[in-house]
Amino acid sequence: MSGPGDASVDPWWRSAVFYQVYPRSFADSNGDGVGDLGGLREKLGYLELLGVDALWICPVMRSPMADGGYDVSDPRDIDPLFGGLDALDAVIHEAHFRQIRVTMDLVPNHTSNRHPWFQAAVAAGPGSPERARYLFRDGRGPDGAVPPNNWPSVFGGPAWTRITEPNGRPGQWYLHIFAPEQPDLNWENEEVAADFERTMRFWLDRGVDGFRIDVAHGMAKPEGLPDMAHVDTRMLVHDDSDPRFNNPGVHEIHRRLRKVMDEYPDAVAIGEVWVDDNTRFGEYVRPDELHLAFNFRLAEAPFDVAKIHAAVDNSLAAVAAVGATPTWTLSNHDIEREVTRYGGGGLGQARARAMMMLELALPGSVFVYNGSELGLPNVDDLPDEALQDPAWERSGRTVRGRDGCRVPLPWEGAPPNFGFSTGRPWLPMPASWTGLTVENQLERLDSMLSLYRMAIELRAGRPEFAGMGIEWYGAPPGCLAFRRDGGLVCVLNGTDAPITLPAGEVLLASAPISARKLPANSTAWLV
Numbered sequence: 010m011s012g013p014g015d016a017s018v019d020p021w022w023r024s025a026v027f028y029q030v031y032p033r034s035f036a037d038s039n040g041d042g043v044g045d046l047g048g049l050r051e052k053l054g055y056l057e058l059l060g061v062d063a064l065w066i067c068p069v070m071r072s073p074m075a076d077g078g079y080d081v082s083d084p085r086d087i088d089p090l091f092g093g094l095d096a097l098d099a100v101i102h103e104a105h106f107r108q109i110r111v112t113m114d115l116v117p118n119h120t121s122n123r124h125p126w127f128q129a130a131v132a133a134g135p136g137s138p139e140r141a142r143y144l145f146r147d148g149r150g151p152d153g154a155v156p157p158n159n160w161p162s163v164f165g166g167p168a169w170t171r172i173t174e175p176n177g178r179p180g181q182w183y184l185h186i187f188a189p190e191q192p193d194l195n196w197e198n199e200e201v202a203a204d205f206e207r208t209m210r211f212w213l214d215r216g217v218d219g220f221r222i223d224v225a226h227g228m229a230k231p232e233g234l235p236d237m238a239h240v241d242t243r244m245l246v247h248d249d250s251d252p253r254f255n256n257p258g259v260h261e262i263h264r265r266l267r268k269v270m271d272e273y274p275d276a277v278a279i280g281e282v283w284v285d286d287n288t289r290f291g292e293y294v295r296p297d298e299l300h301l302a303f304n305f306r307l308a309e310a311p312f313d314v315a316k317i318h319a320a321v322d323n324s325l326a327a328v329a330a331v332g333a334t335p336t337w338t339l340s341n342h343d344i345e346r347e348v349t350r351y352g353g354g355g356l357g358q359a360r361a362r363a364m365m366m367l368e369l370a371l372p373g374s375v376f377v378y379n380g381s382e383l384g385l386p387n388v389d390d391l392p393d394e395a396l397q398d399p400a401w402e403r404s405g406r407t408v409r410g411r412d413g414c415r416v417p418l419p420w421e422g423a424p425p426n427f428g429f430s431t432g433r434p435w436l437p438m439p440a441s442w443t444g445l446t447v448e449n450q451l452e453r454l455d456s457m458l459s460l461y462r463m464a465i466e467l468r469a470g471r472p473e474f475a476g477m478g479i480e481w482y483g484a485p486p487g488c489l490a491f492r493r494d495g496g497l498v499c500v501l502n503g504t505d506a507p508i509t510l511p512a513g514e515v516l517l518a519s520a521p522i523s524a525r526k527l528p529a530n531s532t533a534w535l536v
Contacts, residue, residue: 021110022219022277022300023334024474025062026369026465027376031342032069032091033077034417035379037430039092044417044429046087046096052420053103055447059382059458060465063110065221065279067342069097070116073123075190076399077342077415079114079223080121084208101216110218112277117205117262118227119191127192131172135181142201143192144184144230156182159236160253163187165403168253184234186227186253188399196228196262206269213273222266225280225299229258249285263298270300277301279336287327294333301336301374304328308338312351312360312530314489314503318481321371321491325479334477335373339364340381346414349387358384359530362460362519363501366532369464370491370499372477377461380418383445384457387413388436395437412436421448463517471516473497473536482511498535505529 036048046069056064068078069091078088087094104111120127126142133139135147146157148171156169163186170189174180184193194201209220231252241248249255263280270278280302284290293302304327306320324335339347339361351360361384368375391412398410417434419427424440426433428448443449450456468474476494484490487504490511497516502508507526513535515522520531527533 020277020300021062021275022279022374024372025110025374026060026468027063027065027112027374028056028059028061029065029067029341029376029378031067031379031415033435034415036418036420037432037434040431042430042432043090043435045090046092046100050096050100050103053100053107053109056109057107059462060469061109061377062469063112063218064104065376066100066111066113068114068116068223073121073190075121076188077397079116080119080123080188080191081116082121082123082125084115084120084205085211098215105216111216112219112221112279113212113217114223115205115208115212115220116223117194117196118224119185119187119193122190122192130183132175134175140181142195142198144195144234145181146184146234148182153179153181157184158234159240160184160186160234161237161240162189162403164400165405165408184230188403190399193230194228196230196258202262202265206266209266209269210272213276218275219270219277219279219300221279221281222299223281224254225263225293225302226255226259226282226284227253228262229256231256249289255284255289260292260295260298263293267297267299279303287323288330290327291331291333294328295331301334303338303376304336305338305344307364307368308340308344308347312364312503314487314501317364317367317501317503318489321479335371336376337368337371337373338376338378339368340378340414341376342378342415343411344414346378346385346387347381348384349389353386356530357386358457359520362457363503363530363532365461366464366517366519366534367499367501369468370474370493370497370532370534372474372479372493378414382458382461383418383447383450385416385418385442385445388416388439389413391416391436397436419443419446421446460517460519467517467534471495471497471536473516496536499532500527500535501532502527502529510535 033044035044036052037044038047070081071083071086071088072078072081087097101111130139149155156167160168162168169182171182172180185191277300280299282293282302293299304324306323310316310320328335348357348361351357396412398412400408400410416436417429419442421428450458473496478494479491482490488502490500492498507528510525510527516534516536518533520528
């Protein structure tokens, strides 16, 4: 690792491969069926072998777990479910020993309804300083029984819940863009901003190397909270005209938070930013705001070379005007796994291998969701009684939610727990995953895991991956090719027939090459 503030090299995060750990699904150390930080620590040798530069750990702060830990009741403590503060300290210490950085999720848009602040707000009554930390409003209509505006919750139903006042009567409503257990904070309140700064320093002082900022395009709300012109009640809709998100005031919040980050020159702030317009997206990664922001275009693109090409161009253009670093990901804990999105079965596996190599050939930061390196598919046949995503209940059990991409990782052996836990996994694991275990794939050079290891190693060590620019090559219909500044050539064959590779030494390919023929649905790197 370079030292803090070392100006002789690019910041470490500019070309880092981050590994996203969804803790409850990664590894369980105590047999309760839920992954924890002890399990993560035990598997750090595996992540070192994989070759990743940094971890992004999804929420492990104290939480009632109404939304997988994104409902935080104490942002400066680790939930006992995951092992407490000592367990995180141990992860940070050992990860740093293995030259792996550690970033963690922070949730600024809302708290849990069990947070002491919200409990005090309900008890204190209308107009109180306690309520001013949140977004409480009187209802509409003669008896205040109609919500203050027509905003829907991301998880279904209205974005407002009415409380019972201390006098026992129906009272004000509070805003929750997500679940009712996640009341939105009022970021115009100085206490809110100051407390979040305190949280950031608390973790940075413990050795955390940065943060993934949840809903980084949220926090700021439009003046007066006006009605939406068009209410879309589908789950997880992202629209640039949505008044719930991407309001101009959010940038002043990020500038304030960046000043805290700048006290720790080697740390990174990564924003979850669902913004389609490239100019508006770029505003989040100006030099005095976030260091990085997730651009999800590649994850949203189907396996179609024209759309992949457009996604890459858009992602590069979105950051070019402000001199920021592009980010790339194919999946995360909120979206369907890539093997399934690309067709499932052998076809989905082949295309996922090809897309991983394309992704790792691009300049910038790459985020790998745990299990992607094993080629795990989505599990779409989970029994109804196993589903835990709040979207399931909030939608009247019509939307199955995100549990299918959150099934625990198979480490070794056989079902039902594949070495993930000695107990019953919190989500059932398919018996068909026997061939996808880490143990099985480490023994096979042709496995998805082995391909990831080789690709990450080459990306880290070869000079051909230098530079932040790419140049597109002419390619046959259904194919694409580009050249990195450093000399790497990446060729993706998106057709159903082999193509002849251009001149150059084949550095790595996602499928076996014979007579310089690149098979269908595969990618090759040449130098």
